[in-house]
Amino acid sequence: MRWIQVFATVVGVVTATASNSLYLPRQQEPDYSQLLDQLSEEAEVLVNSTLVTRDLASDYQLITNRWSQLETPRPTVVVVPARESDVVVTIKFAALFDIPFLVYNGMHGSVTTLGRMDFGIEIYMGKLDNIQIAADGKTAAVGGGTNAKKLIDALWAAGKQTVTGTCECVSYLGPALGGGHGWLQGRYGLMADQFVSLNVVLADGSLRTVNANSDLFWAMKGAGHNFGVVTSATIKIFPRVYTTWAIETLMFTGDKVAAVYQAANTYLLRNGTQPVDVINWSYWFNIPGFDGPVVAFYIIQEGVSTVNPAYTQPFRDLGPFSIEPATGTYRDVSAWVGINLDAPPCQKAGLSNPRFPVYLERYNATAQAELYALFKTITAGTSPFANSLFMFEGYSMQGVKAVADTSAAYAYRGDNLLTAPLLQYTPAGATRDAQAKEYGNQLRQVLHRGSGRSQVHAYVNYAYGDEGAKGWYGADAWRQDKLKALKNKYDPNRRFSFYAPIA
Ligand SMILES: Cc1cc2nc3c(=O)[nH]c(=O)nc-3n(C[C@H](O)[C@H](O)[C@H](O)COP(=O)(O)OP(=O)(O)OC[C@H]3O[C@@H](n4cnc5c(N)ncnc54)[C@H](O)[C@@H]3O)c2cc1C
Ligand SMILES: *[C@@H]1O[C@H](CO)[C@@H](O)[C@H](O)[C@H]1NC(C)=O
Ligand SMILES: *[C@@H]1O[C@H](CO)[C@@H](O)[C@H](O)[C@H]1NC(C)=O
Ligand SMILES: *[C@@H]1O[C@H](CO)[C@@H](O)[C@H](O)[C@H]1NC(C)=O
Numbered sequence: 125m126r127w128i129q130v131f132a133t134v135v136g137v138v139t140a141t142a143s144n145s146l147y148l149p150r151q152q153e154p155d156y157s158q159l160l161d162q163l164s165e166e167a168e169v170l171v172n173s174t175l176v177t178r179d180l181a182s183d184y185q186l187i188t189n190r191w192s193q194l195e196t197p198r199p200t201v202v203v204v205p206a207r208e209s210d211v212v213v214t215i216k217f218a219a220l221f222d223i224p225f226l227v228y229n230g231m232h233g234s235v236t237t238l239g240r241m242d243f244g245i246e247i248y249m250g251k252l253d254n255i256q257i258a259a260d261g262k263t264a265a266v267g268g269g270t271n272a273k274k275l276i277d278a279l280w281a282a283g284k285q286t287v288t289g290t291c292e293c294v295s296y297l298g299p300a301l302g303g304g305h306g307w308l309q310g311r312y313g314l315m316a317d318q319f320v321s322l323n324v325v326l327a328d329g330s331l332r333t334v335n336a337n338s339d340l341f342w343a344m345k346g347a348g349h350n351f352g353v354v355t356s357a358t359i360k361i362f363p364r365v366y367t368t369w370a371i372e373t374l375m376f377t378g379d380k381v382a383a384v385y386q387a388a389n390t391y392l393l394r395n396g397t398q399p400v401d402v403i404n405w406s407y408w409f410n411i412p413g414f415d416g417p418v419v420a421f422y423i424i425q426e427g428v429s430t431v432n433p434a435y436t437q438p439f440r441d442l443g444p445f446s447i448e449p450a451t452g453t454y455r456d457v458s459a460w461v462g463i464n465l466d467a468p469p470c471q472k473a474g475l476s477n478p479r480f481p482v483y484l485e486r487y488n489a490t491a492q493a494e495l496y497a498l499f500k501t502i503t504a505g506t507s508p509f510a511n512s513l514f515m516f517e518g519y520s521m522q523g524v525k526a527v528a529d530t531s532a533a534y535a536y537r538g539d540n541l542l543t544a545p546l547l548q549y550t551p552a553g554a555t556r557d558a559q560a561k562e563y564g565n566q567l568r569q570v571l572h573r574g575s576g577r578s579q580v581h582a583y584v585n586y587a588y589g590d591e592g593a594k595g596w597y598g599a600d601a602w603r604q605d606k607l608k609a610l611k612n613k614y615d616p617n618r619r620f621s622f623y624a625p626i627a
Contacts, residue, residue: 408514525537
């Protein structure tokens with residue numbers, strides 16, 4: 125429902141009482157009723173919930189609440205486009221009045237550069253979530269605001285699959301624009317490798333179809349957040365091959381850390397030749413009754429009802445304190461590792477959730493043991509970070525490595541492991557935030573030192589925010605130069621610069 129009268133009143137009030145306004149930004153904002161006039165009937169424009177509490181079709185809390193409370197963006201107006209043309213109108217309006225804007229999709233973006241947005245327009249994408257499978261069954265057109273779980277289920281119902289994020293609550297495009305990791309990447313490559321063409325609204329409000337014929341296509345696959353609003357994506361989809369998946373979860377105490385990761389290198393990772401049907405993840409976290417975080421080692425296999433003992437036996441031999449097998453379908457895998465819609469990581473519970481990612485080629489058992497000792501100290505007892513999680517994600521890599529390294533802005537196809545501490549805590553001011561940053565970087569440095577590398581490879585979608593463009597997009601001069609040249613061409617005024625910006 126449109127509520128232009130209410131809105132006009134609100135704008136009037138704010139203009140008249142600028143000194144005590146709840147939401148007036150540092151500079152005078154334009155009359156947004158002019159924007160509303162140009163939008164489709166189903167589109168909405170919302171302002172601060174305390175001023176507008178009734179007659180909203182969209183739930184204000186739902187479309188503004190973020191997963192992490194650290195360095196959140198602070199838009200002052202929400203636009204909910206219902207059509208592609210609404211995005212065009214909104215970006216043109218923002219350009220005309222020089223108002224910052226930011227896309228909100230699943231609201232799981234947590235990079236601290238988002239905190240630089242201190243007023244302006246949130247563009248909430250949720251109404252653009254149409255999914256259409258092409259007649260030939262080889263591609264699907266996916267709306268720019270489509271949720272991952274919705275896409276997985278729609279394809280499943282049609283006997284199809286593609287690479288999506290593993291986490292059910294994130295959007296499809298948020299992860300994909302940064303490369304995008306998922307359970308099926310060993311088969312087909314990264315999420316961004318599935319792009320066939322993208323409808324993109326550029327910084328000047330022009331709508332482009334970006335495909336392999338455009339120089340922008342390269343940038344959209346890994347640095348896409350920096351270049352435009354994707355209103356829809358045509359992506360490759362595939363016939364579902366296996367319905368059954370299996371997992372074995374082995375839980376270890378901390379004294380087994382070095383042995384567990386030595387075994388992971390030997391029996392699973394095999395220097396990037398991990399079998400395509402196998403995924404191994406592990407998490408470290410505290411549970412009551414243990415001295416130090418436990419190691420939950422997940423070995424997941426596609427197409428079987430029991431994980432092949434060739435993969436699990438070496439880990440069973442190390443003496444886990446629990447072994448739990450499970451069988452189900454592809455749609456159960458996210459729940460097994462605790463990232464389904466109902467799981468704690470999917471909740472927006474008012475916590476700060478910085479991650480400090482580093483990609484690695486292989487585990488260094490010595491570094492893992494050192495890391496464990498530090499993580500144990502940081503999360504011990506009544507520490508404000510006691511609920512933290514250390515994530516080690518070992519997806520299969522064949523599909524990712526099969527795609528040429530130069531083909532996309534995503535820079536890290538050579539790496540086999542995605543690791544990161546997630547320091548979870550209740551917001552408590554700047555001192556606590558600084559402490560989290562210090563600890564997170566200390567943990568990351570242990571892994572980085574163990575890698576013997578000079579440059580930290582950071583997954584942009586897990587980034588803390590201090591890694592810089594070389595960390596997010598690769599330090600190679602050709603990559604940085606190419607990104608900057610494209611940025612100068614397509615976004616000279618740096619309007620898309622809140623999410624891990626290219627300099
Ligand atoms: C619980 C959890 C699980 C995760 N699982 C995975 C995973 O399995 N694989 C993986 O690769 N990553 C994963 N991530 C990281 C994820 O990629 C990022 O958090 C990502 O930013 C989430 O996107 P979003 O739409 O939910 O967040 P948002 O904050 O809404 O979006 C993040 C940014 O993406 C950009 N953006 C989003 N949609 C569009 C669009 N249509 N057009 C242009 N720009 C857009 C905007 O710049 C926006 O600021 C996970 C994160 C969490 C918290
Ligand atoms: C775990 O994943 C890593 C990264 O792909 C791989 O090197 C290792 O062999 C895997 N371990 C198992 C047991 O599959
Ligand atoms: C791993 O593979 C890479 C490239 O395939 C190779 O250069 C490297 O020497 C291998 N490392 C080990 C320890 O086998
Ligand atoms: C493993 O990590 C340790 C500790 O940082 C380091 O001294 C060692 O050189 C690393 N080993 C390899 C093979 O990089």
